[in-house]
Amino acid sequence: MEKWIFENKLSPGDIVMLTAAIRDLHKAYPGRFQTDVRTPCPAIWQNNPWLTSLKHDEPGVRSMVCHYPLIQQCNDAPYHFIHGFIEHLNDELGLRIRPTAFKGDIHLSEAEVDRFSMGETTLDGQHPYWIIAAGGKYDYTIKWWHRRRWQAVVDEFRGKVQFVQVGEKGHYHPPLKGVLDLRGKTNLRELIRLVYHAEGICCPVTLLMHLAAAVPLPPGRQRLRNCIVIAGGREPAHWEQYPGHHFLHTIGQLECCSTGGCWKSRTVPLGDGSPLDDPDALCRDVTSAGMPRCMDMITVQSVCEIIGRFYLQTETT
């Protein structure tokens, strides 16, 4: 039995991708490995059946930092983010792991499944809801859509769709009107439960889109969880998009993302001394409204049409 501690210190979305790699490692090599992890956001690994508690100083325990160097080819090669850690493990450990599911691997306990999410509790369990994340971290401002557009989406469905706004405290999440405001009020497990019970999700490229796929569906639910991702031209769709997701992108439509994602970081410099302020990390095409042009090209109407189609289909059914 090989004993490995896999390490990674990236953001929660990346860690969700690592859950897929660990799952697929065990499925490819049943009984050959014992695995543990050292990552931020340990809540992501709660209830994960593939982990065994290992310590660095135990005999026979080895460790490695997991990367996804495949990202360097992501614009051209036919790979999804889910292949990233898997290929790295294959290369480093001489394995032939293959993805077994097009999603990360999040597990809920029975108690978590049975309990209402915070959204349902607040809404008396009566109303289906969509999760909306109208912003993100301050260091990657290029991912932001304009707050008035998020508001316009909410307004369009006022009285028809209940939106629950989430976002981490300290990040940029401007308040929206007419939503259930859970910004800064959910820990990661609560966010996962919120996703579990949600009808759909509307967000930029962020953790939530990975959770939308990785969090299992409630029993009896047939349709994939809806997720509309306002993506623009930063990242190639085939690298990020999951089945059933609506990844609204502009790859191939602008000069700056004509052949792939630009992978820039910020719309304008923030003046915080970060290398993300470097000229080559800044958006090359900012509109007079202060948005990256690729994000500006994604209209409120296009988002509303997708949400509207979901309800049209639901009513027909």
Next chain:
Amino acid sequence: MLNAIIAEPEPNFRDPRLCEGFEPQHWPLCNGGAASFPDATDPHDRRCLEFLAGFYRLNLLHSRLLEFREKSAPEISIQDLLSKIAVATSDLEKTEDRYSSIGLFGEPEMDGVRYRNIVFVHPQITGVFTETSVSPLVAIPGLEEIPASELKGPAKIIRFGHGKVDL
């Protein structure tokens, strides 16, 4: 067309408090207190003043509109005021747009139709970037091909076309 805008304070901004006919009762609070002085030089303060001036203008026009309606003023006068309100609203949105890329906006607290207080939400710039970046963990293809002798000494930053995926 590439458009390199910078979210710097508007250099030609005129503080309405320095203008003739300023009506202080329509000037909103700033984060629950008094706004910076008109000659403030801090960029954040300057940006906030631009927002406050926009809300002041709307307060003033809304107040006039109420007066006109109470007096049953001619319809043409009311239409003129409504046009001015539309322009003032549009100008305020332009101010919002100007600073949206850095995450600054003013969230109004209302007293009826009056903007009583503007709460500003903005990044704590000095706290955004820390040296405890995860960048040392980003894979750097080709590193293994660089002779060990060149890997000594101060760290070198080499930029590639793709940044890390930061979610």
